[in-house]
Amino acid sequence: MSSFWHDAGSKFNPISSIDYLPRNFLEDIQLHRLQNMVKRVYDNVPFYRQRMDENKVKPEHIQSLKDIKYLPFTVKTDLRDTYPFGLFASPMNEVVRLHASSGTTGKPIVVAYTKEDIDVWCNVMVRSLSACNVDRGDIVQNAYGYGLFTGGLGLHYGVETLGATVIPISGGNTDRQIMILKDFNVTVICCTPSYFVHIIERANELGIDLKSSPLRVGIFGAEPWSEAMRQYIEREANIKAFDIYGLSEIIGPGVGNECICQNGLHIFEDHFYPEIIDPETLEPLPDGEEGELVFTTLSKKAMPMIRYRTRDITSFYNEPCPCGRTIRKIRKISRRSDDMFIIRGVNVFPSQIETALLTVEGSTPHYQIKLTREHGLDQMEIQIEVTKEMFSDRISEMEKLQNKFVQSIERIINIRANVRLVEPHSIPRSEGKAKRVVDLRKI
Amino acid sequence: MKIQQISMFLENKPGRISEPCKILAANNINILTLSLADTQQFGILRLIIQDWQKAKEVLEREGFIVNITEVVATEVEDKPGGLAKILEIIEKEGLNIEYMYAFTFRSGDKAVIVFRFDQPDLAIKALQSKGINVLDSVQLYDKANQ
Amino acid sequence: MNSLPFENRIWDPAETIKPEERQIIQLELLKKVVERVYNTVPFYKTSFDNLKVKPEDINSLDDLRKLPFTVKENLRQNYPLGLVAVPKDGLARIHGSSGTTGKPVLVAYTHKDLETWANLCARFLVAGGLRKEHFVQISFGYGLFTGGFGLHYGVEKVGATIIPAASGNTARQILLIQDLKPDVLICTPSYALNIAEQAKQTGIEPKDLSLKYGHFGGEMWTEDMRKEIEEQLGIKAFNNYGLSEVIGPGVSGECYLQNGMHIQEDHFILECLNPSTLEPVKEGEYGELVFTSLTKEAFPIIRYRTRDLAYIDDSPCPCGRTTKRMSRVKGRSDDMLIIRGVNVFPSQIEEAILQVSGIAPHYLIEVTRPGVLDEIFVKVEIQPGYISDKMSEMQSLRDRVLRKINEITGLHVNVELLPPNTLERSTGKACRVIDHRKIS
Structure with missing residues (x-):
């Protein structure tokens, strides 16, 4: 040094x-890089080219940093x-x-x-x-x-x-x-x-x-x-x-x-x-x-x-x-x-949980995600209302079901959640729709 | 020969068992016997009730999840070795007991053991061939009402 | 199966030099490392002095046998960094x-060590067919x-694409393989079979997946298992060997001919000794592998007893690499178990259960491989005063044992609670482990 x-x-x-x-030096660098990048994606990524064409914007329209506002937005569903x-x-x-x-x-x-x-x-x-x-x-x-x-x-x-x-x-x-x-x-x-x-x-x-x-x-x-x-x-x-x-x-x-x-x-x-x-x-x-x-x-x-x-x-x-x-x-x-929430540093969308539950049961049961924090550790509990189709008189079957939910959720969000099977109608509903996420953590 | 058993899903929290009992009492339905299996989170309540159709109807009306399963009730002498004899038969046949529970009547020297088998029909055949008295529902409730 | 990836390519010219030339290099490096550890690591100075051997006594490769052994216990006694031979600010990484x-047991690396390590992993990865354009899923x-990390940096060195899936969550691993279409899978051999099996269960034919070959290591496996993996996944399965005390994976690995693992002799000298007499076994005979590192800066190691049993093959390999090869490891000379790639000693389980009140200090470990993945059952006895009629209390007692074992070993095990006095008490050495797996 x-x-x-x-x-x-x-x-x-x-x-x-x-x-x-x-x-002003920094902005010169930014503009130069922006122009190169826009040209590059326009030439190489059909998705961006189409979006830009739809918005009637060409790479050469980017003449100043302010011109960035002509470019189309990209959202998470575009990545999906x-x-x-x-x-x-x-x-x-x-x-x-x-x-x-x-x-x-x-x-x-x-x-x-x-x-x-x-x-x-x-x-x-x-x-x-x-x-x-x-x-x-x-x-x-x-x-x-x-x-x-x-x-x-x-x-x-x-x-x-x-x-x-x-x-x-x-x-x-x-x-x-x-x-x-x-x-x-x-x-x-x-x-x-x-x-x-x-x-x-x-x-x-x-x-x-x-x-x-x-x-x-x-x-x-x-x-x-x-x-x-x-x-x-x-x-x-x-x-x-x-x-x-x-x-x-x-x-x-x-x-x-x-x-x-x-x-x-x-x-x-x-x-x-x-x-x-x-x-x-x-x-x-x-x-x-x-x-x-x-x-x-x-x-x-x-x-x-x-x-x-x-x-x-x-x-x-x-x-x-x-x-x-x-x-x-x-x-x-x-x-x-x-509606995304973060649990132990991992981003989770309620729609992911819904997909996981759907995969197990073929239909989405009533559920609620409860987030708590004990001694600094985030806990996620997913309460699922038991339906007649899910219910068995055998403990082992019910535990198996519980596990299936846990695994299906883990497959999608890569986190092991606590799944709690609850009685029907025990999750409070407001105007017919249950509140999906209850975040009790104090941040 | 099989007996209808009512099973219910309950959360493991205070006061949950009393509620179905209250509902049945209000409808003048008598519980012959019951067993509760619990885990840390939930329990499964199993009930033997003569008028199980009515019990199911009133419980479901109150929003409970109710399943009907077929169980096997056998009579054994209420003395040492009574149960062991039955288990030996079951074991020899290679049958699986999912769970079981027992109760006695007010009168008499016999106990009744309720079994949930994965293959109830085979179990009944095996038990009967060895001279075990398997109770059908008529016999069961007759004895109960004596 | 595409045969193209398996053409013979050599990553590092050092792999093909004449054995005599390599021996000259080995001796030079050996002298240097011995002198260095003697002067910088007090542990080695003491153990050399105890045997009255000085660095200048090393004048031929055979003189290596004058040097003292190093065992795992020595590493533990010198925890955390007693065996490190460079100043602390020269360290780039700690592993364990x-x-x-x-x-x-912790080991350390300088930047140059990491460079060496990546290069060694690149050698066997390329020997098995890795190319820049391949996608590699690392499920270690x-x-x-x-x-x-070893494999990660090796793949990065070659320039191929890494999917750092890490271990666990098999359903997600399969999803990634289906969607990202990797050519290469890197994990333990039993996990590869587990992936195949779980794919089948979910209606996916593992042969139809994109995988072309895999590099497997971290646990003992057999030729039968290799066949099984190759058939089920429709891939070539390569074996590699390493341990963190020596460097990590990359100590040796197979080439595309799959006939023994090439030992990276320019970086490690391997001896194969009778574990009782500590005399060299004849070539081709099984013995305990003992390694001496030649080039490592941060954590040089002299005559490290691995406890792994294998044999050495000195015959030339048609692939052109001139290094000796070692057989797969067929057993251990101590009681260590390798479960799903994790090293576990029965004493760790003992330590765990002793920390849970309500559990008697008796246990039995049963290891099985019901499908393809190792399962470990730990049977423990409840102490008389702790038996409860509440299932929930019994479950939470079981969970406490389970968590403690997980904390200490990192493994998820099955715990079975037994009534008091049900485990057999032996008068002599208790039989704590029953291994039902068929490995050798």
């Missing part, structure tokens, strides 16, 4: 320099309708990785990466980690789930690229998490904020004092959390807790991240162009007004996204950030404009 | 395997376990 970078502060990573560009490979813009032999996230029904949403995409992902992850003061000498315990979910591998590659030590412990087994945390003098932990609350509580039970451990930074994401929760975590574990934002459709974790000011999440705008729109009129909103977050990827090769509607509700900050980064900030995600 | 007590667990 040259002395120049050293002068900028010991934690400054040169990869982050783009976060500090003057706005083109499943699995319909939105790929690169030849298959350039694709090196597939990931998946929740779809709205039985099928997952598949996203793809080329080698360059993985490099971009590593780049934004290093910038995320640097923004929360993580550096080479850190030992990072990554308790996000590994696999098709982007959380685990996203953080993992970021830490590896940064040059810190990664302990790929994955999710679950809290006692082991605490043991490793302690035995390895771990300095940074990555997981969902609610799971870390669980770790704190369990450590207290075991008489292990996290406050005096070398742990100093937590990078928490994949679910909404509040300022009160941050204060609790920071006080009880004596760490700095940072929010990380991302979604598989755009790249995974690393779309945005808090800096040491802990006041809003910086968006890595050179790769992901953010807009905030009115979810009803779909018109862009003035900066500072609350609306739905929309992203256009500027550099993704395998699966570019044009004006992807995230359904996350937030707003831009108008004021410059004291940290010096010039890339824009959004407020913590406050809510969604659809 | 299950130990016999609560503390896992990711996490501290080395299986998932």
Whole structure:
């Protein structure tokens, strides 16, 4: 590291320099990348070409960043309708990785990466980690789930690229998490904020004092959390807790991240162009007004996204950030404009549960999803009203049925839910329609 | 030879058993015997009732899920070894007992054991051939009403 | 079946150099590693000194036999990082395997080690036909376990497309295979059969799936099982071998000829010893595999006793690779069980049940393979005062045992509660394990 970078502060990573560009330089990069990307998808992805033709917009109409408003939106159901490979813009032999996230029904949403995409992902992850003061000498315990979910591998590659030590412990087994945390003098932990609350509580039970451990930074994401929760975590574990934002459709974790000011999440705008729109009129909103977050990827090769509607509700900050980064900030995600909920960091749509129940029974029974949080751990209970067709006088048969529901749900959302069979008419109905999700968690 | 048994799905929470009992009482329906199997979450209540059609009707009217299953009632002497003899026969035939429960009448020295077999007809044949008294519903309720 | 993927391709020229040349390299590397561990790892210095052997005593490959053995217990005693030979800030990754007590056995990697590891996995993947354009579904667990990551980075090195499905949720695995049409499946052999079986149950003909071949490892399996997998899934099934103490998968692996696993001798020296006398067995005879790593930076290992029993084949392989080959592992010289790719010691089960109040300290482990997937039944006795007439209480007692075992071993087991004093008490060594699986 040259002395120049050293002068900028010991934690400054040169990869982050783009976060500090003057706005006009950054916007030049954005426009240049946007124009290239739009042309590329128009030429390579029939879906986008058709959408753009329908909207009577050609790549050459994009002359300024404002012109992005002429481009059509992309929504989650478009990913379902083109499943699995319909939105790929690169030849298959350039694709090196597939990931998946929740779809709205039985099928997952598949996203793809080329080698360059993985490099971009590593780049934004290093910038995320640097923004929360993580550096080479850190030992990072990554308790996000590994696999098709982007959380685990996203953080993992970021830490590896940064040059810190990664302990790929994955999710679950809290006692082991605490043991490793302690035995390895771990300095940074990555997981969902609610799971870390669980770790704190369990450590207290075991008489292990996290406050005096070398742990100093937590990078928490994949679910909404509040300022009160941050204060609790920071006080009880004596760490700095940072929010990380991302979604598989755009790249995974690393779309945005808090800096040491802990006041809003910086968006890595050179790769992901953010807009905030009115979810009803779909018109862009003035900066500072609350609306739905929309992203256009500027550099993704395998699966570019044009004006992807995230359904996350937030707003831009108008004021410059004291940290010096010039890339824009959004407020913590406050809510969604659809009925999706997040359980243990995994996105779930009630329609997925419905599909699962339908597969078992041939018809959808009355059901209700009950979400609770005990000691930081999310619990999902799905209450299903027993019908005459389901009922047997044999306990073993009823347990078998219960298991079938559990498995069918697991197949689709990859989470084991508690299924509780309940008596008919025990789920309250309002105007004939049962409330599908009862969220009793305090966030 | 088979007896109709009413089975009901109940959630495992306080007060759930009393409700069907109250409904039956209000309709002047007498329960001969019952058994409850429970798990952590739910229970299955099994009832032997003479007028099972009426019981089913009133319970269903109240929104309960009611199934009728056929069970086998046998009479055994109420003394050590009585049950063992029956089980031995069943075991030799390679038959499966799904579940069972027993009760005694007010008078007499016999106990009645109610079996749920996966193959009730084979079980009845086997038991009868070994001289076990398998009760049909007429006999059962006659004895009950003595 | 498309025969194209199986043309003979060599990933790394080091696989085909003359054995004599490789031996020269081995000796050079051996001298270096011995000197390095002696000077940087106190454990090795002590154990060398105990045998009065110095690094300079190593002048030929045969001199390796002067060096002390390393066993799993040594790794545990030096938990967490006592055997690491580089400064802590040089570590890039920590992995682990299950130990016999609560503390896992952990191993460490530098960036260069990860590079080496990926290259070794790429070698056997390419030897089995992997090409850049292939789709690869990795159904191994990711996490501290080395299986998932080893193969993941190997496939990435070759440039093929990874579907990181991780383990579990078989119905979803099948959905992914149907929809994403991978060419290659990577998992434990029993899990491959499980996928085939469950596909059939749901009316999907596994032969019609897109899979062309698979690389299987992480547990013992047989030639019969290979035939079964190949027939059921309509694929070629390749065997690979590795353990995290040595590096993870990639220690050895089969080429397309499927006649023994090529040992990566430029990175590891393999000895095959009689487990009682610790003398070398004759070539072709079964013995315990003992590995010495030559190139690993963070976690070099000297004469590590794997407890795995196999034999070495020194005859040339027609594929052109000049390395020795090892047979499949046919057994263990200790009581470790491998269940669905997870290492389990009976002592771990014991530790678990001792932590649940209401359960007597007697148990019996029965392992079966009813279909294709290992099932483990743990029979335990309830202590007299804890018997309840409530089924729900008994169920929750059973669930507590189940959860504890899961916490310690990571396995979902079946637990059967028995009345007090039903398990046989033997006067000598209790028979704790009955393995009904037919493996060898």
